[in-house]
Amino acid sequence: MPAWNDYKSEAKSRGALALELYAVVSTPTGDPALVKENLPDHLAYQAEQESLGTLFLAGPMSDETGAQMQGTGLIIYRTPSLDDARTLADADPMHSSGARSYVLRRWLVNEGSLSLSVGLSTKSVDLG
Template identity: 45%
Template sequence: MTGTFAWRDMLDRAQAAKLLGKEMFVVLTSPAKTMDDIKAVLPEHLAFQRGLEAQGIMFAAGPLADRDDPETWGGEGMVLIRAASLDAAKQIADSDPMHSSGARTYVLRRWLINEGGFTLRVGFSSGGFELC
């Protein structure tokens, strides 16, 4: 790496370029114990995640396939959260039963969403939806 920018500069550059400039936080979570330990905490973890979703804190979450064998899952996951600060995001990640139990550890990263998009199709009569 040949240099860095201050994070504030990244936010300012996004605003000046009329990009979205929405800051979120990425929680990359990895096994610290056995899969049995992870599975034991999974119901509490999922309830915690649903609570974050209901409160509008969690943007998205889910498991990550293994790097070396994309047909298997070794306990890694990713959570995208909305928080007012890095410290607030850390408190949220620390509160996850996966982390507080020691079944998983995590790395927390700031993320600035500048480009991209999504399509949501809602069927009124069917009550179905599709997210693309």
């Protein structure tokens, strides 16, 4: 198995984007009341990270069937390092309170597309 930096260098050499982001998979630790209690502070923290440019994307995920919300969340951070992403995840009120635990992974974005439509006169944005 190649080391992370070797893999990233190889991806860049073949023309891939090789954008390094950090994925946090967050799961409840068992007490729904503790999750609900920390939700306002968690959302404020997420808004703060968004305004600072460190929060790339975040939101809840379904179960494997796609039919039920199971409480798992996905947070993608844009930071200089894995350690910086861990510091952000640790500081999230959901994690620091013990309401949720998380697994942190590096994510190397190589392919895909993103469509964005901005209506200037309508002041609308469509992410497609």
